Amino acid sequence: MSTLYEHAGREQGLHRLEDLFYSKVLADSLLSPLFGRGRPQHVEHLTWFTAESFGGPERFSSKLGFRHLIDVHRGLHITEEQRSRFVELYLVALDEAGMPDDEPFRKAVRDHVEFGSAVAMQNSNATTEDELHPLREVPRWTWAGNRDTASQT
Secondary structure, three states, X not given: XXXXXXXXXXXXXXXXXXXXXXXXXXXXXXXXXXXXXXXXXXXXXXXXXXXXXXXOOOHHHHHOOHHXXXXXXXXXXXXXXXXXXXXXXXXXXXXXXXXXXXXXHHHHHHHHHHHHHHHHHHHHHOOOHHHOOOOXXXXXXXXXXXXXXXXXX
């Protein structure tokens, strides 16, 4: 069976998805304060992260490292309303990007985004290292939509 990364169209498919998604958050009045005017490398970094999480190359970890992700979310004070909107826009972008619409894939992506946005929200509101989510590496996702905890050592 192919990986989620392969099923999504590899780098090209995921880049198309992340580009559409990023344009949505930058234009959204609820989310744009979190993203400011945007960052030139953000779509590339989102693509690397999703690709690695879905079984593709480990570019995010090797070039940026997970601590980068923690640091960019610290102090943003993401609300539940913003987290939910983030998930909603991601799912809309899936359709617009022409991503596969089979239920196992959509469930895995939805679970991935729900989990990741919850981690980001927790980290954005943490005032100490102890309040951060314990995740310290890019999570791996399976077709079942569950994190592969074996890779979370």
